[in-house]
Structures are given as C-alpha cells and as structure tokens.
Amino acid sequence: MKTLFLGSYGYGNLGDELCLIDALKQFPTDEAYAFSNDPAFTDGMVPGLKAFVRERPEAREMGFERVVLGGGGVGFMPSIRDSLHWMWDQFRNGAECHIHNIGVAKITDLEWAEAPEVQNVLKGLKSHTVRDDMSWFCTMLWPGVQTPGITLYPERKLPVDEELVSLLPKGQKLLGISITGQQLMRTALRVNGARVRAALEPYRDHIVVPIVSTVSLTDPEEDDVAGFNVFRDLYLQGFQVAGEEFLDKKWWRQNLTPLRLKGIIGALNVIFTQRKHNLIHAIGTQTKAVGIYPSIDDSIARIFFSLRDEMPQGSSQLSLTAHA
Secondary structure, eight states: OEEEEESSTTSSBHHHHHHHHHHHHHSOOSEEEEEOSSHHHHHHHOTTOOEEEOSHHHHHTTOOSEEEEOSSSOBSTTHHHHHHHHHHHHHTTTOEEEEEEEOBOOOSOOGGGGSHHHHHHHHHOSEEEESSHHHHHHHTTSTTOOOOEEOOOGGGGSOOOOTTGGGSOTTSOEEEEEOOOOHHHHHHHHHOHHHHHHHHGGGTTSEEEEOOOBBOSSOGGGBHHHHHHHHHHHHOTTOOBOOGGGGOHHHHHHHOOHHHHHHHHHTOSEEEEOSHHHHHHHHHHTOEEEEEEETTOOHHHHHHHHTGGGOOTTOEEEEEOOOO
C-alpha cells in the first residue's frame, strides 16, 4: 500500500514529528510518503519515510491508496480545511482516508465544512480519532462528521532514546524549563512574577536544563530558545544552567529528535513546560511536571484533564493571567 501522511510536519516542532512517528506505527505501509514544509528537517527526525510531498498538485498526480491526516493540532483554520481538500483529491480516486490523533480547536465559522468535497471526505472516512476530550467536543460541532474516537495521545508510549542523556550533569537534581517564544507568554510571565517565583522556590537546589522542542526558521513566536532566554532573564538568577548546547539552533537541528528529547525529559526530576508534547513526554516517563501557560490557552489543561489518571505524582498547573 502507498500512503500519504498529512500533518503539520517540517515546521520545526518536534511534537508534530513525534505524532508522525506514531502515525507510521499505527498505519504500517509498504510506501510511506509525508507532507513536510522542510523535508530535510523531517527526514532527520522520522525513520521509515520513502519520500516527501510539498505541493498539492504533486500529491494529486501520485495516486495514493491511503491518506492519514494525523499530526499535531491541525484542527484549526485554515489547516483543517486545506488538509481535507488534499484528502479529497485522493478520496475521489478511491483512496481510503483516515483522521488520526489530531488536536482540534473550537471553530466558530463552519462554512468551510459545508463544502461538498469536505462533506464527502468527512462522511467517507475509514477511521476518525482525536487526541483529547475537548477536541472531541469541538469536532462534534462540524456538520456531517462521524463521531470520533479519542486516542489520549498514544505517542506518550513511544520508547525513549537516551543518546543525549550523557550531556546532563550526573548525580544532580535537574529542573527542565520549556517556554515558547510567544508574546502572549512573555506578557504573562512579566505580570505574574510573584507566582512564578513562588513556584520555582522549592527547586533552588536543582540545576536548570533548557528544554527546546520547537525552533521555527520563520516564526519568532515558535522559538523556544528565545522563550527560554526570556525566562532566564526574568527568573533564573542564582540558578546554575546546564546543557547550553541545547540553545544552539544549529546544534539542536543536527542532534535533537523527538525520542532523544523524551530521553532528556525522562532524566529530569521535574519540568516546567508550556509545550504540550513535553508534558506528554513527562507523562510517558513519569517525570513530575508543572504545566505553565497563559490562562486563555487551554492546551495544557486539556492534557491534565484527559490524562488525569496517568499524571506523574506531584504534578500541577500554573495558569498565568495573560494581561496586565
């Protein structure tokens, strides 16, 4: 079977490539092709792919027998609409279509979903799953949609790769910090100083490790190196920081993979994380986690709710007011 895997791949986010690794495991195939915005990036992260597709006309001519949309939070506009149009090209030529393990936001204008090609795909899906309870509720608002299953982030069960663990200090307590470069988060950090300092106080005897899972080449909002440096300037005076190479974007691109990142997170004592898939890694390795995020963003809270029975002992949420 010849399968096309669609998703938010090649944008510098290891969480999305982690979802692709899971999709390949869940949908084994003779020939695996994937959309990627940056094939060189995805190829270095995900084993088992034959080749990449970047443009819709190219995919249309390749005659896939199966299409799997499964990777990251693609359930927002215009990503979901565009992905379903890509699927329609293959569906009308007899390909089976699957939506697997996607995150879905609430979309208030559903005119896109009423298009005939979208309705044909939604009604003709071979399988349909989303990753959490809230994504299920949001999906059920779409007209003509099948009732989806809920996967609960199956990528949390993927194995760790401990290749880079030797870079971490041995015999020390380790605190991971994972913060995005989003302006909204910068504002939230600056106006919640007392709460953030209080949350960090119990870990004064820990060595800090930068946890970088997203480095976009074009979007400064998706730059975890910048996010960590803002957090360091605001809150890490007096803390020792190890793993400075993780902040070198060239080194990061050449050495980090989704499962190597999971190995690093598994070696921590605790992680403060705004990134969803770093929380998923923490759950998979049972590393204590503090979900830190602007209060208007529910993505971390969704995971705490949906995986509440698997949350590492002592984990908690730190929801920050996002305005002055």
